[in-house]
Amino acid sequence: MKPAVAKRHLTTGRTVTFALLCAGMAVLSVRLPILATEAGDSALAADAAEASGDQAAVAAEEPGASPRSSARDLKAKPLDRPLVHVFEIHTVNTKGGMIDPGITAFVERVVEDANAAGVDAIVFDIDTFGGRVDAATVIRDAIVDADALTIAFINKRAISAGALIAMSCDKIVMAKGGEIGAVTPVSGAGEKAGDKYVSVMRAEMRATAERTGRDPEIAEAMVDERIEIPGFSEVVGRPATLTTSEALHYRVADETAETIIDVLRIYDLNNAKIVEVEINWAEHVVRILTHPVVTSILLSVAIFGLIAEVRTPGWGLGGTMALVALSLFFGSHLVVHLAEWDELLLFVVGLVLLVVEIAFIPGFGLVGLGGIACMVASLALTRLPGLDWVKVEDVSAVVGQLAASMIGAIVLAAVAMKSLPKLAAFNRLVLASETRASEGYVSAPRERDGELLGMEGVTLTVLNPTGVGQFDSRRVDIIAEGEFVEPQRTVKVIEARGTRVVVRQV
Known part of the structure; x- marks a missing residue:
């Protein structure tokens, strides 16, 4: 009998083990589709599951780590789609096309919103011949302060102030046939500024290039034609302006692309949620x-x-x-x-x-x-x-x-x-008709001050506050005592001093 009991216990143990394995497989079969749904596609879910397994293994190797704590950490970090903000700095095909102070408020607002939203990248779609240097400097500072990856997509030009804006971004991607450079400061008449101002702009471009890991000599050559780039085909005597191929050769640009989607694909953001930011009505008004x-x-x-x-x-x-x-x-x-x-x-x-x-x-x-x-x-x-x-x-x-x-x-x-x-509207505020003596108008003579004082009469025109009144048979210029008086109203003289006759409505 004892062997039979032992066999029965062994069979029961195998049954329980098999049931637990089936339950585990069922849980995994339900959990994996959920991960795939959260990630957006099955390939990303597989990578995430593999990464999760690696993290769990590492956590298990650490002293005091437990599978439960690893699972809790993974649950606290759901797999979300990247978020990218895209907006244009296009002035080539717009009226009055230039970078002006009106754009700075827009760029600052965009960067602040992106920082608050925790975006993964900000793409600046640039096509400009430039504009005011002070406006470009403010935009440059705003881009430098951005928390996210900043990408300048030059489509097709980043000239003058536009080059400073592009150089301030972490990455530069240029379309075929693009241009970047020519940052020499000029006066309002279009003439080159003095050496003092060129020196300031050189320092601005050099500092920007050093911050973003680009060649500062090339950045300065875009400002000052006296700086020669070795092997550069540009004619000496003009500030450097690089084409797409030249910018790639000198590592000013990082990649080339034709569309925003291509740009995002380069940096593994093709699955990102894209938000196209546009200038609002208030920023339009300010500009x-x-x-x-x-x-x-x-x-x-x-x-x-x-x-x-x-x-x-x-x-x-x-x-x-x-x-x-x-x-x-x-x-x-x-x-x-x-x-x-x-x-x-x-x-x-x-x-x-x-x-x-x-x-x-x-x-x-x-x-x-x-x-x-x-x-x-x-x-x-x-x-x-x-x-x-x-x-x-x-x-x-x-x-x-x-x-x-x-x-x-x-x-x-x-x-x-x-x-x-x-204008008819103006005549309601100002008495337009003239008071001629030939028509019976007289001013109150000084010798008759006492005679008019206390006299009652009728208004012939609106008192607003001045007008005309009739006292007995005389027409007199009068002033209402701080109130609006309609025509044909009875008034009483309360002050008569020379030509100043003040009346009060009775």
């Missing part, structure tokens, strides 16, 4: 408001509004126009770092000095001139490049822009004086 032409118009409107407000009592349309124009001007310039708060404060100080001069000091003297000087200096500083050096040509351009704004304000004032009185 328009910082355009030199629009800036001049805003300044003209602001100057005209200030002049109109000074010439009229109380707060009116002129002051509102000036406030709106200045808010748009300084607000847009603050967003793109063309203006700082100290420049805005300088303008406010100048405005206060001007108001004090006009309102409280007889005549016009040093206080008013100081206020005007502060305001002009503030506006000029917002238009100068944001670098540590300023060229004479930049100052001349700013002076010319401010002069154009002044001329625009004068023209606007002349047009307003000629056209506004003819």
